[in-house]
Amino acid sequence: MQLKTEKMTAHKDGAIGWITFNNPARHNAVSLAMWEALHEIVEDYAGDDAIRVVVLRGAGGKAFVSGADISEFEEKRSTPDTVRAYHDISQRASVALRDLAKPTIAMIRGYCVGGGVSLALSCDMRMASDDASFAIPAAKLGLGYEFEGVRKLVDLVGPAYAREIFYTARRFDAQQALSMGLVNRVLPLDRLEAYVQDEAARIAANAPLTVASIKTLVAQALKDESERDARLCQDVVDRCFASEDYREGRAAFMQKRAPRFTGR
Structure with missing residues (x-):
């Protein structure tokens, strides 16, 4: 750069x-x-x-x-x-x-x-x-x-x-x-x-989508209620549950190993 x-x-x-x-x-x-x-x-x-x-x-x-x-x-x-x-x-x-x-x-x-x-x-x-x-x-x-x-x-x-x-x-x-x-x-x-x-x-070792969702949700929480985007709040949560990383997190927990998150 x-x-x-x-x-x-x-x-x-x-x-x-x-x-x-x-x-x-x-x-x-x-x-x-x-x-x-x-x-x-x-x-x-x-x-x-x-x-x-x-x-x-x-x-x-x-x-x-x-x-x-x-x-x-x-x-x-x-x-x-x-x-x-x-x-x-x-x-x-x-x-x-x-x-x-x-x-x-x-x-x-x-x-x-x-x-x-x-x-x-x-x-x-x-x-x-x-x-x-x-x-x-x-x-x-x-x-x-x-x-x-x-x-x-x-x-x-x-x-x-x-x-x-x-x-x-x-x-x-x-x-x-x-x-x-x-x-x-x-x-x-x-x-x-x-x-x-x-x-x-x-x-950096944690699930990027989860971390990003929290950043979005905290930013929304700081806004006046009339300015909040409820759809966005739900979308970032839904994206986490639909992700490969959520499957990886569950598998790693059951297998007692560190998860390998990709942000997808």
């Missing part, structure tokens, strides 16, 4: 697809070209049946993502038209990540700020090192925050913590993030990558 920027890298390791924000000199601040490359990588993983789990991480060890690259704002985000164009490109990448039918894990070390939090919220799970810190400094910059970004945070941590995070614009440490429900786990720094690797491998 040929990307438009070297500041995003993709690496396939068996069933795990890795996405690395590779801009350590700027604490992995995301440029417009990086947003475009992220969309390309996610689309590639979406179409690759061999990839069953996707992990996002930041290069350099000091940050996951420190937000959008503010140095570009004067040129690419200073007028209503450029703000709209920037939003459309970044939103396209975020939506592709959120809607990817495969489980996604944000592996967070160091700073996770602004757009970094938004990217982490677009993932299904967030695993953080004990030196991680989180902030959404929109109120310190005077910028508006789109509804979808606010809703993602409210869905995860609830309205009271979402208000605190946005109103104060202050930094929260990993344990505070864990207590708010912003992250799933906090690990010692030297154990984080091995833990994420093991977790991703465990997920």
Whole structure:
């Protein structure tokens, strides 16, 4: 896959697809070209049946993502038209990540700020090192925050913590993030990558159709009742029961062996 920027890298390791924000000199601040490359990588993983789990991480060890690259704002985000164009490109990448039918894990070390939090919220799970810190400094910059970004945070941590995070614009440490429900786990720094690797491998070994169905059903559960697609909810369940993997799972259980799932 040929990307438009070297500041995003993709690496396939068996069933795990890795996405690395590779801009350590700027604490992995995301440029417009990086947003475009992220969309390309996610689309590639979406179409690759061999990839069953996707992990996002930041290069350099000091940050996951420190937000959008503010140095570009004067040129690419200073007028209503450029703000709209920037939003459309970044939103396209975020939506592709959120809607990817495969489980996604944000592996967070160091700073996770602004757009970094938004990217982490677009993932299904967030695993953080004990030196991680989180902030959404929109109120310190005077910028508006789109509804979808606010809703993602409210869905995860609830309205009271979402208000605190946005109103104060202050930094929260990993344990505070864990207590708010912003992250799933906090690990010692030297154990984080091995833990994420093991977790991703465990997920990849399970039935892909079942895992994908749960991702769909959780997303539907978070919608207002009037917006839910009941037919889709039933279809993803029916597809599991009609699959070869369901037959394989039953056979493996009876034969006391590990199942070999194919996603069909």
